Amino acid sequence: MLIAGVVGGAATAQLTGGRRVLGVEPVLRAAATALEPAVRLALHGDLHFPVDVAGGDLVIPNGFGGVSGVKGAGGHNGVDIGNGCSDGRGRPLLACVDGTLNSEKVLSTAGRLRVLADDVGNYYRYHHLDAYAPEIEVGDRVRRGDVIGYMGSSGNTSWSHLHFEVWIGGISPGLGGRAVDPLPRLPLPIPGVTVGLPDC
Ligand SMILES: [Zn+2]
Structure with missing residues (x-):
C-alpha cells in the first residue's frame, strides 16, 4: 500500500x-x-503579454467567463486589458506567440479584430483595435512581441482596450475549439499591470 x-x-x-x-x-x-491541444498549450509556455507595458497604467478589470463590464451582460470569452487612468488609444498590441496572422475582419460587436495562429492549433483573438499595424498582412509570420495593431474602441465598446481571447484546438466551437482563460497563461505579475479595477 x-x-x-x-x-x-x-x-x-x-x-x-x-x-x-x-x-x-x-x-x-x-x-x-498529452497530445490534446490544452496540454500542448501548456507546453507552449507563457504567452508574451499582448499589450506594450511601457508606461504602465494597465488594468485587467474583466475576467474570463463572467459578465463583461464592456458588453454589460452575457458570457465573456476572454480578458479585457486597457488603461486605468488615461486613454490607451493607439497603444501597441503585441503578438503573444510565434505564429502567423490568421485573419482579420471588422464586426459590429468585436470591432476591428485580428486573429493569430500558433503552430500547434491554437488561436489568439485581438478585438476593438483602433488600427492594424499595416506592415503585417494576413498570412505573414509574426514573432512574439511584434506589433500587430493598436488599442482602440472599435465595435461595441466606449473604452479603449484590448479584448483578448485564447482558443485551443480551433478558432471556434464549430471547428473543435474552446476558449480558455488567458490570465493563467500571461506572465503576471508585471509592474504597471493591475488585475482588477483602476485605482486613480
Ligand atoms: Zn472583453
Whole structure:
C-alpha cells in the first residue's frame, strides 16, 4: 500500500495481478491526453503579454467567463486589458506567440479584430483595435512581441482596450475549439499591470 501510495497508478496495476490491464488503462489514457491541444498549450509556455507595458497604467478589470463590464451582460470569452487612468488609444498590441496572422475582419460587436495562429492549433483573438499595424498582412509570420495593431474602441465598446481571447484546438466551437482563460497563461505579475479595477 505504501508503494502504491507513493508512485500512484502504475504500482497499483502491478500489485493487482489479474487486473493489471484495467489498472494500467487510465495511465495510458492520461498519456494520450498529452497530445490534446490544452496540454500542448501548456507546453507552449507563457504567452508574451499582448499589450506594450511601457508606461504602465494597465488594468485587467474583466475576467474570463463572467459578465463583461464592456458588453454589460452575457458570457465573456476572454480578458479585457486597457488603461486605468488615461486613454490607451493607439497603444501597441503585441503578438503573444510565434505564429502567423490568421485573419482579420471588422464586426459590429468585436470591432476591428485580428486573429493569430500558433503552430500547434491554437488561436489568439485581438478585438476593438483602433488600427492594424499595416506592415503585417494576413498570412505573414509574426514573432512574439511584434506589433500587430493598436488599442482602440472599435465595435461595441466606449473604452479603449484590448479584448483578448485564447482558443485551443480551433478558432471556434464549430471547428473543435474552446476558449480558455488567458490570465493563467500571461506572465503576471508585471509592474504597471493591475488585475482588477483602476485605482486613480
Ligand atoms: Zn472583453
